[in-house]
Amino acid sequence: MLAKRRGSHIEIPGLASAHSHAFQRALRSQCQRQSASAGSFWSWRGYMYALAGQLDPETMYQVARFAYAELAMAGVTAVGEFHYLHHQAGGQPYDTRTALADALIEAAQDVGIRICLLRVIYERAGFQQALQAGQERFCDSSLDLALLDLESLRTRYQDREGVQIGLALHSVRAVRRESIRQASQVANAAGMPVHMHLSEQARELEECVAEHGMTPVALMAHDGHLNERFVAVHATHIDDAEALALGHARAFVCVCRTTERDLGDGHCDASRLLRSGARLCTGVDSYAISDPFEEARAIELDQRTRDQKRTVVAEASTLLEAASAEGYAAIGMAGQQDHDRVLLRADDAALIGASEDRLDDAVVFAASPRAVDRVEVAGQLIVSDGVHREYQQICQGFEAALSKLRQAAGL
Numbered sequence: 001m002l003a004k005r006r007g008s009h010i011e012i013p014g015l016a017s018a019h020s021h022a023f024q025r026a027l028r029s030q031c032q033r034q035s036a037s038a039g040s041f042w043s044w045r046g047y048m049y050a051l052a053g054q055l056d057p058e059t060m061y062q063v064a065r066f067a068y069a070e071l072a073m074a075g076v077t078a079v080g081e082f083h084y085l086h087h088q089a090g091g092q093p094y095d096t097r098t099a100l101a102d103a104l105i106e107a108a109q110d111v112g113i114r115i116c117l118l119r120v121i122y123e124r125a126g127f128q129q130a131l132q133a134g135q136e137r138f139c140d141s142s143l144d145l146a147l148l149d150l151e152s153l154r155t156r157y158q159d160r161e162g163v164q165i166g167l168a169l170h171s172v173r174a175v176r177r178e179s180i181r182q183a184s185q186v187a188n189a190a191g192m193p194v195h196m197h198l199s200e201q202a203r204e205l206e207e208c209v210a211e212h213g214m215t216p217v218a219l220m221a222h223d224g225h226l227n228e229r230f231v232a233v234h235a236t237h238i239d240d241a242e243a244l245a246l247g248h249a250r251a252f253v254c255v256c257r258t259t260e261r262d263l264g265d266g267h268c269d270a271s272r273l274l275r276s277g278a279r280l281c282t283g284v285d286s287y288a289i290s291d292p293f294e295e296a297r298a299i300e301l302d303q304r305t306r307d308q309k310r311t312v313v314a315e316a317s318t319l320l321e322a323a324s325a326e327g328y329a330a331i332g333m334a335g336q337q338d339h340d341r342v343l344l345r346a347d348d349a350a351l352i353g354a355s356e357d358r359l360d361d362a363v364v365f366a367a368s369p370r371a372v373d374r375v376e377v378a379g380q381l382i383v384s385d386g387v388h389r390e391y392q393q394i395c396q397g398f399e400a401a402l403s404k405l406r407q408a409a410g411l
Contacts, residue, residue: 001317001357001359001360002317002320002321002324002360003320003359003360003362003363004359005346005356005359006343008345008346008347009343009344009345009346009373009374010343010344010345010346010351010354010359010362010363011341011342011343011344012075012320012324012341012342012344012363013324013325013337013338013340013341013342014075014076014077014078014324014328014336014337014339014340014341014342014375014377015074015075015076015077015078015292015323015324015327015337015342016076016077016078016079016080016281016282016323016324016327016328016330016331016333016337017071017076017078017079017080017282017283017284017292017295017327018079018080018195018231018252018254018281018282018283018327018330018331019080019082019195019231019233019254019256019283019284019285020067020071020079020080020081020082020283020284020285020287021081021082021285021286021287022060022063022064022067022068022079022081022104022107022287023051023052023055023060023063023064023067023085024048024051024285024286024287025063025064025066025067025070025287025290026051026063026401026402026405026406027047027048027051027286027287028287028288028289030047030406049132049133049134049135050134051405051406052085052134052137053089053133053134053137054404054405054408055085055100055405056088057094057099057100057102057103058103058401059401059404059405060085060100060103060104060107061103061104061106061107062397062398062400062401063398063401063402063405064081064103064104064107064108065107065110065111065394065397065398066394066395066397066398067107067287067290068107068108068111068113068115069111069388069390069391069394070290071113071284071290071292072111072112072113072375072382072383072388073369073372073375073383073386073387073388073391074290074291074292074293074369074372075292075293075342075344075369075372075375076113076284076290076292077113077114077337077340077342077375077377078113078114078115078116078327078328078331078333078336078337078340079108079113079114079115079116079331080115080116080118080166080193080195080231080254080283080327080330080331081104081108081115081116081117081118082118082120082168082195082233083100083101083104083117083118083119083120083168084120084122084138084168084170085100085137085138086098086100086101086120086137086138086139086140086149087136087137087138087139087140088137089136089137090136090137091136091137091139097145097149097152098149098152098153098156101117101119101149101153104117105117105157105160105163108162108163109160109162109163110390111382111388111390111394112377112380112382112389113162113377113382114162114163114164114333114336114340114377115162115163115164116163116164116165116166116193116331116332116333117153117157117163117164117165117166118165118166118167118168118193118195118331119146119149119150119153119165119166119167119168120138120168120169120170121140121143121146121167121168121169121170121175121179121183122135122138122139122140122170122174122175123139123140123143123174123175123176123179124139124173124174124175124176125173125174126173126174126207127173127207127210127211138170138174143179143182143183146183147182147183147186150165150167150186153165154190154192161378162377162378164193164331164332164333165192166187166192166193166194166195166331166332167183167184167186167187167192167193167194167195168194168195168196169183169184169194169195169196170196170197171196171197171198171200171204171216172196172198172204172207172208172212172216172219173204173207173208177212177219177223180223180225181223181225184225187229188227188229191229192229192332193229193230193231193330193331193332194225194229194230194231195230195231195233195254195330196220196230196231196232196233197233197234198216198217198220198232198233198234198235199215199216199217199232199234199235199236199237199238199242200233200234200236200237200260200265201236201237201265202237202266204216204237205237215238215242217232217235217238217242217245217246218241218242218245220232220245221242221245221246221249226245226246226248226249226251227249227250227251228249228250228251229332230249230251230252231251231252231253231254231281231330232246232251232252232253232254233253233254233256233283233285234253234254234255234256234260234265234268235253235255235268235273236260236265236266236267236268237266237268238268238269240272240276243269243272243273243275243276243278244276246273246276246277246278247273247275247276247277247278248276248277250277250278250279251278251279252278252279252280252281252326252329252330253268253270253273253278253279253280253281254280254281254282254283254330255268255270255280255281255282255283255295255299255322256282256283256284256285256286256295257282257294257295257298257299257302258284258285258288258289258291258294258295258298259283259284259285259286259288260285261288261298261302262286262288263286267302267303267306269303270299270300270303270313270314271303271312271313271314274313274314274318279322279326279329279330280299280314280318280322280326281322281323281326281327281329281330282295282296282299282322282323282327283295283327290369291368291369292323293323293363293364293367293368293369294368295323296319296320296322296323296364297319297364297365299313299314299319299322300312300313300314300319315360315361316360316361316363316364316365317360319364320360320363320364324337325337339377339378339379340375340376340377340378341375341376342372342374342375342376343372343373343374343375343376344363344367344371344372344373345371345372345373348367348370348371350362350366350367350368350370350371351363351366351367351371354366370386372386373385373386
């Protein structure tokens, strides 16, 4: 059991959101009406591109600082930031090529949470597809330049407490097969985590089969890229053989249920993944909601709805481990959750009456960010009485940035 009674509190280890796009916090509630024409992942993506096109290092910092503070107040102490917005509008690099990545790291450090900045490789819109407006900011003129940025970030932050650098391959549709091979070699040689959107959308599978003759997970397995540092984000549409391939490699699958629900992605078979030996972690992804407790319990509850059975994926302790220790391991911070802690109010209405031998169950299946009282990272108190130490200042910066961005993006 991970949860423990501590006087008037229930203590749990630090929680990790292993998959984050912090800038998308500015989209929350903006694309929910039918009039927004956001009828699918692909139409929603157009709104996201409009927002991404307006960001600069300062607005990125302000939005990310708020997004991370909100996570901290929900009990998240470490984040894996899947960062693919690299350059100025039109694709021209900043004078400091990593300016936007630096802004994200600075935001996390100022909030007081740990961050693994996952520098994304993004080369194309898809097989034989021209770049769409806005995608120029994601792409580098060569793979060598992207890998130089990765190395620059590793060198700059190698001694920074609470900062880790990893590699992200955006997706099979956005990265050429040879580039996946070369970038993975670099990351594996350095022992870095490697994250990748994988089998999120049915259309993604169709396009991958058309180009490579196999699905995304099968391609990664065939080319030898699956290992214990590989994190498949979503894995929504996979079959038994692909689950076995992920499990045999002891790879991670990052399940992001609130985003997968919001975008209508579908639902991965988490019970099959666990049976196969894959390791589960969770991520807030698009910030449709910032609730790590919901991310954990939804893995189980959403599959109950589909299977029309109860307790089909895992017990609460396994789900809480996915949201904590496994999430930390997925972003290259194995064991560090033990140095961070979250204290929940034992008298929160959702937790009163919890049995001593069922505390994990109470936390996973009933708690919400409302119960979070104190959050400590490496011994530093960053949330007290449920509020971040600099919340008002962070709010002011966020609201100013949000107004500027939404007006410019037409949202």
